Amino acid sequence: MNSLAKVDIGQRVVPLIGALVAVFLIAVPVGMLFYSAFRGPADYLPFEPGAQFTFDNLIQIFNDPVLYTRILPDTLIFVCGTVALTTFLAFTFAWLIERSDIKASDVWFSLILFPLLVPIPVLAIAWIFLLGPNAGWINLAIQSIFGFEGPGPLNVFSMTGLIVCQSLASTPFVFLLMTATLRSMNPQMEEASGASGASPFKTFRKITLPVLLPGILAPVILVTLITLEQFELPLIIGLPARINVFAYRIFNELNPASGLPNYGGAAAISIPFLFLGMLALVLYNMAIRRADKFAVVTGKAYRQKQIALGRWKYAAYALLGVYSALAVILPALVLMWTSLLGYAAPTLDNLANASLAAYRDVMGNAVFWKAVFNTLVVAFFTALISTTVGALLGWIIARSNWWGRKGIDFLSFMSTGIPSVIVALSVMILWLSVPIGIYGTIWILILAASYRIAATTRIARAGLMQIHSELEEASAASGGKWLSTQLRIVVPLLLPALMSGFILIFIIGTREFTIPLVLHSPDNIVLPVLLWQLFQNGQPAPSAALATFIMFMVFPMIFLARRYIIPRQSAE
């Protein structure tokens, strides 16, 4: 650019605002967290008068034998078990849907997707109704068929139960990434192996798997990271089973059974896990780069040849059937039944006693309507902030030559690696220290949850890459200022991409449980937290009624997701 030319203020200022907001959403809370880890005494906020520099938090946390005897082993078993089972289910389903001649693949696709849209507490409560040792439907069924005496034989409140439930919940996300991987493989790679004289099995072993490996590894690393930060199921299912994973431990430091919250201790225990998360992200990045290099024609989706399953189709339908029953159909049924009949056993005779009392109960309460309002407002503004910031960061990364763009790219990407419980903790410490009345309102939830900008940045950047920069230059050559070029040319062209990012974050926002629970107050309650409170208070019918309501509320999102998010995600 000619140095004498008048600098276009908009071009300088607007993206910079995006970068600043991103720093504010991510770097400030995380910085605060690090700072807090070295401030004491334990129940003091870092800037509180009387707080001082100390190593006590770290020493206390890492000297605690519970860390080594309980938290680390439990976390390790939970993560390994979940990752193994999730990977198996997700890859098998992706392969069946993408590469086999399975019938009704569209229906299976929607069924597999379902747990991705429902808040996890809804599923957790349904699984307790199904697999609880005393009155769980599946246990009752087994007892009556085989003549067992209760309780059992299955118990959801166990490490196995936790791993199975977490895997059912995590499968859809990994499944989506794996279908994209499978679709990106050039079928001629396999055909060339056949034409070289290799049998189909040898081709699968020597060509298909090695070529797909980086593309499979990336989602596996990602799900490891996600499992590591899981909080919902470890709280709802793991806690009664006395399973103690790290995310719950942080929550426990803030909400101890007795005594004051230990901010410094919570921050101290967060740090090693934050580093673990970053390590996973680095590995993920390496796998993705290799996968990109392996995609000989980048970003292209191929029409895959469908392989006949033959007799294996029965096993395939059985696996898909069991998954759909456990993850979708039975949870929906048990919630609807319990909402109408409480703990009454599922028999036709009992059906006569069905009553809508629980719904009247729940909906007659003003808290319910406040929670509905809060959930939608939080999801909407979170999506709006995340999409806007993501678009600006995407622009900086794809279009500008600003020296800081690598750092912005890293910052946005890093947000994936920060567990939501740690974000909640950081934001809590920050806004308790900066008392401007945000704490306890829905705005703190929005500020906390808006840190998820990795996906929106990626989507915006990919969208911008497809908009030829000559389109922008043509606008400039027609006399358009930078800002009007963006608003008149780029934003309209980018809109489908922005829309898909918005919907994605909106769906994640409606499911959000961890952040609102850690930061909750009577004023900022959201539906999943209300559900958890009802359930904890021992109200099966009202909690089932609320869970059913949530389920029907998110149901239309399956169509939104299939229409707007998945085609884009697989095109990337």
Add this chain to the structure above:
Amino acid sequence: MLVVSGLTKTFNSPEGRNTVIKGIDFEVKEGDCYALLGPSGCGKTTTLRCVAGLEHADSGVIRIGDQVVSDPASGIFVPVHQRPIGMVFQSYAIWPHLDVFENIAYPLRVQRPRVAKAEIEERVMAALRLVNMQDYVRRASTRLSGGQQQRVALARAIVRNPTLLLLDEPLSNLDARLRDTMRKELGDLIARIGITALFVTHDQAEAFSLAHRIAVMNQGVIVQEGTPREIYRTPTDPFVAFFMGSANVMSGQAAPAGAGQITLTGTDHYLHADIALEPGESVSIVLRPEQLTLSRDAAPAARNVLEGHIARLTYQGGSMECDVHLGGDVNLRVPIPGDLDFEKGMPVWVSIQSLEGSVFRGKASPAT
């Protein structure tokens, strides 16, 4: 060597049934290079894939050497990995996790009984030398250019000495300049190793320069089969004639008097052809550039000279394309040397050397 007879193939998709091969027969002699030529969607690639065993034909027999590899009527289908073939794919399909050497060694490594290590080394190096890639033995395959990938794909296809080499649009992914070089090299290589080859292309220049025989395909059938010269000189179908070059296609009508007189539709010109036509019958006339000469002087006595004027001149360096307006909306494109001082609007006479093989009964179809 390769015999294909009565081959048919229908694809069932959600959009409906689509018959892409409607019964085709051809034979490739030992050591010949045979081209399936046609526009996209004509069924040529599917035919090749049936020969390879990558698609199941619905009916018909495919024989490679003495072995019937596909005959649905008798339930015979030899899977792709058991057929004695080597294949070059359109995308080259170089495996990204293997380097150049391992890509080429792969067909030998999966062979049973096992090939000795030293022999693999020797044969891979020989194949690499054939394609001039001996300096790239341990190059990562993700770091190859398009032309290099093409060479590796070719080496991989010939390394196990297949009976039949199959090539699917082998040059279409290369840019124009490289395509010319690779076309010559490919021709030399096939001739040198004397392998029987079947290849698919939509580019007539490629088919002419590489193939001993060509089958021109359109809409699932072979419309003409023969040597390049036969196909160019004596096309049996206006589609073939049109597809072979930048020909002019016009429609005409046999004059009531018969005797080979044809009126050019849209003009008051007529032509004489030595062909028996019903009076009033519709015909299509295909005129290739080299049949036409342009002159500024009238030659009233000569047969098949059409008068018109120059509607447009397109200068192309060594030559010019001259559009001669004959009346109505009928123009004839004639190439002329670039140094002639013709001008737009000038009256000219086009003389047609011979109409042999240029007049076809029936209307010129919109497909041409």
